[in-house]
Amino acid sequence: MEIYELTVHELLEKLDKKEITKKEILTSFQNRIKEKEKDVQAFITITDKQAEEQLEEIEKENITTRLAGLPIGIKDNICTKGVKTTCASRMLENFISPYDATVMEKINDEKMVSLGKLNMDEFAMGGSTEHSYFKKTKNPWNLNKVPGGSSGGSAAAVAAGLVPWALGSDTGGSVRQPASFCGVVGLKPTYGLISRYGLVAFASSLDQIGTLTKDVEDAAILLNVIAGHDEKDTTSATREKIDYTKVLNKGVKGLRIGIPKEYFGDGINKEVKEAINKVIKQYQDMGAIVEECSLDVADYALATYYIIACAEASSNLGRFDGIRYGYRTKEFSNLKELYKNSRSEGFGEEVKRRIILGTYVLSSGYYDAYYKKAQQVRTLVKNEFEKNFKKYDVILSPTAPNVAFDLASKIDNPLEMYLADVCTVPVNIAGLPAISIPCGVNSEGMPIGFQLIGNHFEEATILNVAHAYEQERKFRQNYKPEFKK
Amino acid sequence: MSREDYEVVIGLEVHAELSTKTKIFCSCPTEFGGEPNTHCCPICMAMPGTLPVLNEKVVEYAVKAGLATNCEISRDSKNDRKNYFYPDLPKAYQISQFDKPLCENGYIEIEDKNEQKKKIRLTRIHIEEDAGKLNHDDFGGGSLVDLNRAGVPLIEIVSEPDISSSDEAEKYLRKLKSILEYIEVSDCKMQEGSFRADVNVSIRKKGEKKLGTRTEMKNMNSFRSIVRGIEYEIDRQIDVIESGGKIEQETLRWDDVSGKTFSMRDKEDAQDYRYFPEPDLVAIRLTEEYIANVKSSLPELPESRKQRYLDKYKLTEREAKLITASKYLSNLFEETVLKTNNPKAACNWILSDISRILNEKEIEPNEIPFTSDNLAELIKLIEKGTISSAIAKKVIEELFENPKEPSKIIEEKGWIQISDEGAIKEIVLKILETNPQSVQDYKGGKDKAIGFLVGQAMKQTKGKANPQMLNKLFIEEINKM
Amino acid sequence: MQVSKEEILHIAKLADLNLQEDEVQKYRENLEEILNYANIVNNAPINGLEETISIDNECNVFRKDEVKQTSTLEELLQNAPDSQNGMFKIPKVIN
Structure with missing residues (x-):
């Protein structure tokens, strides 16, 4: 295998055995970017030259921490001091953050080197990365298909071997769904496990930074780096630190898995269902106890999601006014025009759609009917999961109702696009951890993923369960992205 | 009908800046002054991705203010966002409190015009952040935004409409100011805007149950203009009603120079602030122990x-x-x-x-x-x-x-008192020489004459002579004559 | 759920957005469709349920009242489209 095809833990093994050098690793990814980025279009900003300089510095100073000098890719809604953070929006086309996000401080403390900022749906709103102001990222398995979204750049870059791993963000499935579409592992941790400080807010009560990696062990390594309380984020949890790499080989014998019947209805593609059934069979073979369960809140959760996420977004995006930073219109003669024209020209269509929806549900006369009810439904969804977690250790479902779709095929139908989030959204509504693991391809060769949902702060459990599957069914060794044109 | 036929109803919303060292949601200093935008950080400038963290002293000071004004302290409180666009509000929302303020149902006692005790009830006290400042650019014809004040902690103290004259309004405000100063939660410097009031005024015919339509004068920061503003509004509203008109509910600006109120035109549309719970902050749940501790720390x-x-x-x-x-x-x-x-x-x-x-x-x-x-x-x-x-x-x-x-x-x-007997005697003799009439008066039994003579001596010495000694020497010398 | 053109314009005004005529129509249709779907929250069995405000039950996370200065004026102004004398320049605002 080429260096860029290896997982990070495999790279670390080879480094330990002195079979490769850190310089060779970086060079391999640089070359891969040169070769494939023109097809995949995963990056908004490439910083491989800075990465090279940082690596030289690291070698000069003889820094030997385990992850020092290893490359990573960063979703472009995570603030990086000195490097543009655009959120894939015209609004922030030239924005340079004056500070580093807390996760970036942690990445920098490890002396990891960033290869660049990855494409996404504008302000993380969307499920196909087609809502980027700059470019459309392609799915490395088939360049005519979307990579999913909103962390489509992150997922595609990992799948294509442009970066060994990447950070994304997940508000309603934005890490897991593109992971599933691109055949990589996507982990969305419990709300509060990772600091949101420096993640440009879409929906504050739902946003969570997550990881996109080639396998589960890499997810555990990267989670070790970024998890932990941050005094700059009062919603971040104060909990004892866990070494997630140490929880992976516990097996699944006697483990109870719930399969919510609502996730196997008509809305779910037949090939996806078949793939998931094989996963279920696999777990049974490994000694897990699998039972059908009920999670009768999925539709409510989806409706609730769009109410809460858009309401919070409409408020969070108010600060983009062309005064302190960001896009400023050329056409204005007074303050009101400055505001309106800057915002109307700076935001894309999907962002404006969600701002309008969010403003509507918060506006006088509608607050009680929508927002307040949605907050109550949120409690209902939480309770429903709680009930299930009394019986089951994890809940298993498809990650998405279907595989990656053709570019431009859904862009004109926002509701249809929203409905595709039905499997992932309830997890964010309840603030739970979940992981998407590739489990096969459909007849067209497009990857299918399944999702494991854990109870609050049970990352260790879902990582172990995911890892057990991965050890038996070696997706990476059986399937590779083909860059079909 | 005349002014006596109307009853005046006033409610006050006071904003007091808390005298914490740092802002409410970030660690920037709250000091007044400073070069523009130098008391700022990515958080109070609302840079993308930043988050607020509540200053513990803000909660403590607000609870102190609540306890000192007989409020109930909420055991379950939270922050909310109030959304509107204005260049002095960088996030486009103010973090305030909507339906669960920290303190509720208090009162302050004042004396009414008959020197009887009167309770002015407080609806609530809540915490929120101040806005920045817009400066005028004298040359380029624009405005300039300075965010040094953005995020300075405020408490808003809302009274019930229990105040029935400008005099009572002034007494209430003075009393409130004195309490906040006593408990050291605000320095209440009115000229720096750290104690300012929104004044709601309405009138109704005596005996009428229903409240009249109110107008609101915003951001008043001197007792004198508050009293003048209220008096002006009462007269204006009576004039409107007496001439058959109707009072518009509106926000007014008091102009100290002309002594008039003006309608603030650009706020013609009813505001819709779209309040909702601030998702970036967790709930405030105060324990009995916490409240008892704050209470025991009250001066x-x-x-x-x-x-x-x-x-x-x-x-x-x-x-x-x-x-x-x-x-x-x-x-x-x-x-x-x-x-x-x-x-x-x-x-x-x-x-x-x-x-x-x-x-x-x-x-x-x-x-x-x-x-x-x-x-x-x-x-x-x-x-x-x-x-x-x-x-x-x-x-x-x-x-x-x-x-x-x-x-x-x-x-x-050179104001030290002359207490040298020799020097004073010299002055006394000189004064006696030029004031024979006073000597006659004193001898004739008019003791007051001595006062006059002492006064003359003080005048000559520019107040420096020891008055007791002058008194003694004048009597001695006259008696010798 | 019917959303009128006036409502869309009112909402756009609250959100400080300009909408072209075709956008008004498009967003009106989108909003109606999405709201119709969102209306299913009205069927949810939520009687007597509390609203979820913070996702976990954390409370009372405060900061010490200690001054820390983190950024320079230059860093804070580097993205400003227009600035003067260390301040952000905007069109004249009449109070």
Whole structure:
């Protein structure tokens, strides 16, 4: 295998055995970017030259921490001091953050080197990365298909071997769904496990930074780096630190898995269902106890999601006014025009759609009917999961109702696009951890993923369960992205 | 109908800046002044990705204010976002409190026009952040945004419409200000905007149950303009109604120069602030223990100080009330008494000359530039006979201009009292020579004549002669004649 | 759920957005469709349920009242489209 095809833990093994050098690793990814980025279009900003300089510095100073000098890719809604953070929006086309996000401080403390900022749906709103102001990222398995979204750049870059791993963000499935579409592992941790400080807010009560990696062990390594309380984020949890790499080989014998019947209805593609059934069979073979369960809140959760996420977004995006930073219109003669024209020209269509929806549900006369009810439904969804977690250790479902779709095929139908989030959204509504693991391809060769949902702060459990599957069914060794044109 | 046929209903919303060291949601300093945008960070500038973290002192100070104004303290409180666009509000929402304020249902006692006690009820006290400042660009014709004040912590104290005259409004505000000063949660510097009021005024015919339509004057920051504004609004509203018109519910701007209110046109549309719970902050759930701790840390309040002055220092009711009305005056008084053991003198100086000068200069007691050490020294200098009261009055004036030790002032100005008997005798003889009529008067039984002669001598010595000695020598010398 | 053109314009005004005529129509249709779907929250069995405000039950996370200065004026102004004398420049605002 080429260096860029290896997982990070495999790279670390080879480094330990002195079979490769850190310089060779970086060079391999640089070359891969040169070769494939023109097809995949995963990056908004490439910083491989800075990465090279940082690596030289690291070698000069003889820094030997385990992850020092290893490359990573960063979703472009995570603030990086000195490097543009655009959120894939015209609004922030030239924005340079004056500070580093807390996760970036942690990445920098490890002396990891960033290869660049990855494409996404504008302000993380969307499920196909087609809502980027700059470019459309392609799915490395088939360049005519979307990579999913909103962390489509992150997922595609990992799948294509442009970066060994990447950070994304997940508000309603934005890490897991593109992971599933691109055949990589996507982990969305419990709300509060990772600091949101420096993640440009879409929906504050739902946003969570997550990881996109080639396998589960890499997810555990990267989670070790970024998890932990941050005094700059009062919603971040104060909990004892866990070494997630140490929880992976516990097996699944006697483990109870719930399969919510609502996730196997008509809305779910037949090939996806078949793939998931094989996963279920696999777990049974490994000694897990699998039972059908009920999670009768999925539709409510989806409706609730769009109410809460858009309401919070409409408020969070108010600060983009062309005064302190960001896009400023050329056409204005007074303050009101400055505001309106800057915002109307700076935001894309999907962002404006969600701002309008969010403003509507918060506006006088509608607050009680929508927002307040949605907050109550949120409690209902939480309770429903709680009930299930009394019986089951994890809940298993498809990650998405279907595989990656053709570019431009859904862009004109926002509701249809929203409905595709039905499997992932309830997890964010309840603030739970979940992981998407590739489990096969459909007849067209497009990857299918399944999702494991854990109870609050049970990352260790879902990582172990995911890892057990991965050890038996070696997706990476059986399937590779083909860059079909 | 005349003004007597109407009843006035006033409610006040006071914004007081809390005297914390840092802003409400970030660690930037709250100090007044400073070069533009130098007391700022990515958080108070609302850079993308930043998050607020609540300052613990803000909660403590608000709870103190609540306890000092007889409020119930909420055990379950939260922050909410109030959304609107304005360039001084960088996030496009103000983090405030909507339906779960920290303090509710309090009251403050004032005296009405018949000197009867009257309770003004407080609806609520909540915490929120201040906005930045827009400066005018004199050359380019634009405005310039300075965010040094953005995020400075405020409490908003909302009264019920229990106030029925401008006089009561002033009394309520003075009382509230004095309480906040006493408990040291706000320095209440009105000229810096750290104590300002939105004034809601409506009128109704006497006997009418229903409240009239109210107008609101925003951001008033002097007692004088508040009183004038209310008086103007009452007259204006009566005029409108008497001439058959209707009061519009609107926000007004008081203009001190013209003495009129003006409608704030750009707010013609009813605002829709789209309040919702702030998802970036967690709930505030105060325990009994926390509240008890804050309660035990409250300093002595004006009422109790007043009683102590009556009992211990034998001040009159009026004197005690006037001094305790301001924490600064009251502290000045207590410290001076400690240093001089002369409460009468301290009280007299504070209520006469010092208060008069404060009035003339239109400044607040907290702006007195000299210390209790200075006042104490002055009192001792009088007691020792180093200076006369007449000179002391001049020293007080000087202390307001160039504060330094009174002994230095009188030395520099050459104001030391003449107490040398020989020198004074010379003056006395000279005065007697030129005032034979007064000598006759005194001999004829008019004791007052001595006063006149002493006055003449003081005039000649520019107040420096020792008055007791003058008195004694005049009598001695006349008796010799 | 019917959303009128006036409502869309009112909402756009609250959100400080300009909408072209075709956008008004498009967003009106989108909003109606999405709201119709969102209306299913009205069927949810939520009687007597509390609203979820913070996702976990954390409370009382405060900061000490200590001054820390983190950024320079230059860093804070580097993205400003227009600035003067260390301040952000905007069209004249009449109070």
